[in-house]
Every structure is written in structure tokens, then in C-alpha cells.
Amino acid sequence: MTITTAIILGLFISFVLIIYIVKGNPFQFKKKxxxxxxxxxxxxxxxxxxxxxxxxxxxxxxxxxxxxxxxxxxxxxxxxxxxxxxxxxxxxxxxxxxxxxxxxxxxxxxxxxxxxxxxxxxxxxxxxxxxxxxxxxxxxxxxxxxxxxxxxxxxxxxxxxxxxxxxxxxxxxxxxxxxxxxIRYNSGWDYVACQEHYVENRGEVTIQKNGFIHNDKFYEWNNIKKALFDKDLDYSDKHRFLKIELKKPYIEPSGWPTGTIYIANYVTGFGSFLNHIPKGFPGLDYNYIKNFENPEFCEICGYKAVYFDRCECCESLSWSAYHKQWKTQDGKDENEEKRWYLKHKQMNWQVIEGDKYVPAYGNYTKKPDHKILYTELEFQDYLNKEDLYPED
Structure with missing residues (x-):
């Protein structure tokens, strides 16, 4: 072995020993x-x-x-x-x-x-x-x-x-x-919530002078680049989401920029929001928006929040929409069928203490002469039974 070879081998062995001492055995598999x-x-x-x-x-x-x-x-x-x-x-x-x-x-x-x-x-x-x-x-x-x-x-x-x-x-x-x-089905995934936490999860959109607030974040009208209903997320003839693209992305607290937001039709204030969105966005279905122009008083909860056949406040179908969907069975009186539907929906609204959470729904106006159709005895009987009220 030449002197040069011996020197190189010695340096290599020294290098391996140093690595072993500093970092441990480099050839050993790491443990879990x-x-x-x-x-x-x-x-x-x-x-x-x-x-x-x-x-x-x-x-x-x-x-x-x-x-x-x-x-x-x-x-x-x-x-x-x-x-x-x-x-x-x-x-x-x-x-x-x-x-x-x-x-x-x-x-x-x-x-x-x-x-x-x-x-x-x-x-x-x-x-x-x-x-x-x-x-x-x-x-x-x-x-x-x-x-x-x-x-x-x-x-x-x-x-x-x-x-x-x-x-x-x-x-x-x-x-x-x-x-x-x-079980709540509104937000794209199923979950179980009481009325309080359901209202909290629904979210809200409210109109401001120069824009709107969606789930505690303010957006200016003039920052909207494009707005349209996302048909890829629709499962019926009613649009479920309004897709809005921003000119300047909103910066999330986490630091991530958000250039697109989705406003779902189940959030409180959706109907009023559609009536205030500026005109002139290409591709936005303004004919559909016309369905939300004149809200009516709900016969169930009494609040002026019925947009496009459904109450935004208590989320019940109007009687006309419910009747159209299910029809009156042969031999049944339509007026009696309507009274049964409204009465049971009203009792359910009472059970979940709906009026307690109305402020979170956007302070809808309540009809002064709103009529309660059930008696106290009927309500007590309702409390002792389950799943009495009709599903939409």
C-alpha cells in the first residue's frame, strides 16, 4: 500500500467516525x-x-x-x-x-x-x-x-x-x-345540532352602505370582479350557491388569500342580499333573482321572510309550495290539510324556541296579527310525541 493510499483511507475512516459520533449510526434504520x-x-x-x-x-x-x-x-x-x-x-x-x-x-x-x-x-x-x-x-x-x-x-x-x-x-x-x-343537511355535510348551534353554523350575510358582511368579513361592492350562480353545485331548479370572484383577494387570518367566496342560499339574509347585489354582472341570472324581490309574511313563524316559496327565517315551505309538492289526498279537505300543516309547523317552531334566535336571523319584521293555530292542550300532546310535524 502506498503512502498516498494510506492517507486517503485514514481520512475516510476519520470522517466516518466523526459522523457516527455527531449524528449516530448513519446506516441504522430509524425507529417509529x-x-x-x-x-x-x-x-x-x-x-x-x-x-x-x-x-x-x-x-x-x-x-x-x-x-x-x-x-x-x-x-x-x-x-x-x-x-x-x-x-x-x-x-x-x-x-x-x-x-x-x-x-x-x-x-x-x-x-x-x-x-x-x-x-x-x-x-x-x-x-x-x-x-x-x-x-x-x-x-x-x-x-x-x-x-x-x-x-x-x-x-x-x-x-x-x-x-x-x-x-x-x-x-x-x-x-x-x-x-x-x-340532523342538519344545509351546509354540504350532515351534522347534528340544537337550534342554537344550528343558527350559529348557518352563517349570515348583511347589507352595508358600500358592500356586505358575510360571516363577519366585509367585502366592498366595487371589489367584485364576477358573480354568478354555480350550477355545478345545484341539485334542483333552485340555485344553492352564489359564486363571487374578487378583484383583490381577501387575506384570511391564517395568511392565505381568498379570491373566491361562496354564499349559500341557506345563510340568513340571502334573499335581501340578492335584492341589493349590483346590476350588470355578465352571466348572473337576474331573472332568477326576481323571485326574491317581494318577500311575504310566513304563516308559520309570522316573519316577513318568505322568498321563493320558502321562509328564510323558520326554513319551512309555504303552504302553497308544500301542497304543490305533496298534493291533498283524496277525500281530505284542503283547508283542513292546510291547517294541520301550519299548526304542526308552528308547534315545532315553539319547541325549538325559534323566536329566541330571530335576532340572529337578521331582525325580520313580524306580522302584528300573526295567528297561532294550536291550543295549549295540543301543544302538550305534541311534546309527548316524536316526528309529528311533516317534513319538507
Whole structure:
């Protein structure tokens, strides 16, 4: 071996030793935990996108002292705080949301449901425990507006019956607060909400002097480059979305620019907004907009908010539209059919305390001589029954 070769070999060996000391063995495969930060950050965003209201991290991270999430359970008081495996997980009447999160962690999954369903899930776990459930679960999430809990069980097994029962129960419980709710279909995805949180989710558009406010963001009329109804998102003869392209993009709080906004026909104030949008946008169907020019008083809630055969306030079809859609059955009196429809819709409006949330609907004018058609006795009877009022 020549002197030159020996020098080169020595330098190479020295270089490898330095790399090994500074960065560890470069030829060793990385362990799962080396990539856990990236995995957890992705899982956390997925969980939040699915409506979770509690932070989500893998159980592995709880043992890593340097991470801020290690203290997630530190100050919390809950039954299974010291539990480290499924065999020791306790199910009793003292469970809380931290226990649910711990159960998910022990199974290596995310708790992808909102706070309002936590009591329902705890109740379900107690029933599953009575059937000898082994604490193993592969998924806890909301899907199609119902609670989905995936665990191994046989068809027609008591455990399967319990899962189906609570899946149905969840469809009547507000995901946000746990109060009585119903499935809402307005926003492009199904979810369960009480009237308060439904109104909050509907959004609002209000007219200003030089423009409009849509969901708390102000847009100037002269900043609109183009406006048209997005027919790709329409499933009937009525337009569901108005698409607006801006000249100067609106900068979101996150820093992302938004050059296009969609205003849905279910937001409060939609009818009034259409009546104020400037004329002259090529491609905008102004003949369709004429259907919203003269709102009428609603016979159900009493507010002047009936645009194009539907009340924007209580969201009920007008009697004429309902009658046209379903027709009066043979042998039934049309006037009596109308009275039945209006009366049951009015009682439903009372049940959800609709008048309480009217300010959030845009302060519609109420008809002074609006008539209530049901009696107190009929209303009490209505409260004791379910699904009495007709669906649109």
C-alpha cells in the first residue's frame, strides 16, 4: 500500500467516525418514534377537521418529557389517569372526557367526536362493559351525522345491538353541547345540532352602505370582479350557491388569500342580499333573482321572510309550495290539510324556541296579527310525541 493510499483511507475512516459520533449510526434504520412528531401533527389536523374539540396526540408522546403535550393529563382528575394498558382500564359511573381520550390513546387511535357526544359515549361504554366488552376499539368518530364506534363483535351480538342503538341516539343529540338536536343537511355535510348551534353554523350575510358582511368579513361592492350562480353545485331548479370572484383577494387570518367566496342560499339574509347585489354582472341570472324581490309574511313563524316559496327565517315551505309538492289526498279537505300543516309547523317552531334566535336571523319584521293555530292542550300532546310535524 502506498503512502498516498494510506492517507486517503485514514481520512475516510476519520470522517466516518466523526459522523457516527455527531449524528449516530448513519446506516441504522430509524425507529417509529423518530417520525412520530410528523405523524402526530398530521393526525392532530385530521382529528380537528373531523370536529374534535380536544387535542390529540399519540400515547407514545406522553413519555417524552421534552414535548409540551406530555403534561396533557398532569393536572386532570379522572378514573384512568394511571392506567397504562387496556386490561386495567376501568369503566364506571365516574368516567369523564379524559377517560375517553385515554381509552383512545391506549388503542392507538384518535377521539374524533365533539364534546356534546362525550356523555353519550360514556353511557355506551358502561353498557358495553356489562356485555363483557374487551376495551378494544379501532375507531371512534362521527360519520353521516351519527356516532361510529368500531370494535370486534359477531352479527346480532348484544354488543352490536348496543352500537346500533347509540348510533341512532346520537342523531338526536347536539354534537356541540349535548342538548336535544336533529340532523342538519344545509351546509354540504350532515351534522347534528340544537337550534342554537344550528343558527350559529348557518352563517349570515348583511347589507352595508358600500358592500356586505358575510360571516363577519366585509367585502366592498366595487371589489367584485364576477358573480354568478354555480350550477355545478345545484341539485334542483333552485340555485344553492352564489359564486363571487374578487378583484383583490381577501387575506384570511391564517395568511392565505381568498379570491373566491361562496354564499349559500341557506345563510340568513340571502334573499335581501340578492335584492341589493349590483346590476350588470355578465352571466348572473337576474331573472332568477326576481323571485326574491317581494318577500311575504310566513304563516308559520309570522316573519316577513318568505322568498321563493320558502321562509328564510323558520326554513319551512309555504303552504302553497308544500301542497304543490305533496298534493291533498283524496277525500281530505284542503283547508283542513292546510291547517294541520301550519299548526304542526308552528308547534315545532315553539319547541325549538325559534323566536329566541330571530335576532340572529337578521331582525325580520313580524306580522302584528300573526295567528297561532294550536291550543295549549295540543301543544302538550305534541311534546309527548316524536316526528309529528311533516317534513319538507
Amino acid at each position: 418514534n423518530d417520525h412520530q412528531d410528523l405523524i402526530d401533527s398530521i393526525q392532530e389536523r385530521i382529528a380537528k377537521a373531523n370536529g374534535a374539540t380536544i387535542e390529540h396526540y399519540a400515547l407514545d408522546n406522553l413519555s417524552q418529557v421534552k414535548k409540551p403535550e406530555v403534561d396533557f393529563y398532569k393536572d386532570a382528575e379522572f378514573v384512568n389517569k394511571e392506567c397504562t394498558n387496556l386490561d386495567d382500564f376501568i369503566i364506571n359511573d365516574q368516567l369523564n372526557s379524559y377517560d375517553l381520550r385515554k381509552l383512545a390513546d391506549l388503542n392507538g387511535i384518535q377521539l374524533q367526536i365533539r364534546q356534546g357526544w362525550h356523555p353519550l359515549l360514556i353511557e355506551m361504554l358502561q353498557e358495553l362493559d356489562q356485555q363483557g366488552w374487551n376495551r378494544s376499539v379501532s375507531c371512534i368518530k362521527e360519520k353521516y351525522a351519527s356516532l361510529r364506534f368500531y370494535t370486534q363483535c359477531q352479527y346480532e351480538d348484544p354488543i352490536q345491538t348496543i352500537l346500533e342503538e347509540y348510533e341512532y341516539k346520537s342523531e338526536k343529540v347536539c354534537e356541540t353541547c349535548g342538548k336535544k338536536g336533529e
